Amino acid sequence: MQLEYLVGVMGVDGAGKSSMVKLLSNDERIQPGRDLSSLSSRMQPTCPFNVNGKTVALIDTYGIDGNQIDSERLVVRNMESCLKSAEKEGAKRAGVLWLHSVDRDSPTMITVNTMKTLAGLCAARTSPPDLRKVVIVITQWETVSQDIAVESETRLKSEGFKRLLDAGARLERHDGTLDSGLQILSRLLSSDQ
Numbered sequence: 001m002q003l004e005y006l007v008g009v010m011g012v013d014g015a016g017k018s019s020m021v022k023l024l025s026n027d028e029r030i031q032p033g034r035d036l037s038s039l040s041s042r043m044q045p046t047c048p049f050n051v052n053g054k055t056v057a058l059i060d061t062y063g064i065d066g067n068q069i070d071s072e073r074l075v076v077r078n079m080e081s082c083l084k085s086a087e088k089e090g091a092k093r094a095g096v097l098w099l100h101s102v103d104r105d106s107p108t109m110i111t112v113n114t115m116k117t118l119a120g121l122c123a124a125r126t127s128p129p130d131l132r133k134v135v136i137v138i139t140q141w142e143t144v145s146q147d148i149a150v151e152s153e154t155r156l157k158s159e160g161f162k163r164l165l166d167a168g169a170r171l172e173r174h175d176g177t178l179d180s181g182l183q184i185l186s187r188l189l190s191s192d193q
C-alpha cells in the first residue's frame with residue numbers, strides 16, 4: 001500500500017497518544033502505557049491504513065514535557081526526520097494531532113516558536129503560523145463526568161490552547177472509541193486547505 005499521508009501525534013506523557021495510535025492503526029508495535037524513549041530513540045510511522053480511501057500512517061511520539069524545552073526539540077527533530085524520509089517516498093504531511101487529557105491542567109509554554117514549529121510540521125505557513133492542520137484532541141473524555149469535561153474544555157479553549165485556536169487550530173473530543181478516532185482523522189484529512 002503506497003503511503004499518501006502522514007499525521008504526527010504529540011502531547012505530554014499519559015495524554016493517550018499510543019492508545020489512539022494503536023486504536024487507529026492496529027499496529028502491534030505500538031505499546032500504550034510505555035514511554036517510547038525507553039524503547040528506541042527513533043520514531044517511525046505506523047503501518048499504513050485506510051481512512052475514507054486515503055492511505056495514512058501516524059507517528060507516535062514520546063511525551064513532551066512542557067517544562068523542558070529540550071523534550072519538545074527532541075520530539076520535533078525526530079518527527080521531522082521521520083516526515084522527511086516518508087516525503088522521499090512520496091507521502092505528504094497531513095497535520096498534527098495534539099492530544100491533551102481532559103483531566104489535566106492547561107499546558108504550559110505554548111510560545112510563538114512552538115506555533116511556528118507546529119506549522120512547519122504540517123507544511124503550512126510559519127509566519128504568522130497557520131495552524132489549520134493542527135487538531136487539539138481532548139482525550140479520556142469518558143473518564144470524567146460530562147459537566148466536568150465541558151468545564152475543562154471551556155477552560156482549555158479560553159486559556160491554555162487559545163493561542164493555537166486563534167491561529168486556526170481546531171479542538172475536538174475523543175471518547176476512546178474507534179469511531180471517534182476515525183472521525184477526527186477523517187475531518188483532518190478532508191479539511192480543504
Ligand SMILES: Nc1nc2c(ncn2[C@@H]2O[C@H](COP(=O)(O)OP(=O)(O)O)[C@@H](O)[C@H]2O)c(=O)[nH]1
Pocket residue numbers: 011012013014015016017018019020031032033034063139140141143174175176
Ligand atoms: N479510559 C481511557 N484511558 C485511556 C485512554 N487513552 C489512554 N488511556 C490510558 O492512559 C494511559 C496512558 O496512555 P498512553 O496511550 O500510553 O499515553 P501516551 O503516554 O500519551 O502514549 C494508559 O494507561 C491508557 O490505558 C482513553 O481514551 N480512555
Ligand SMILES: [Mg+2]
Pocket residue numbers: 017018019031032033034035036061062
Ligand atoms: Mg506513548
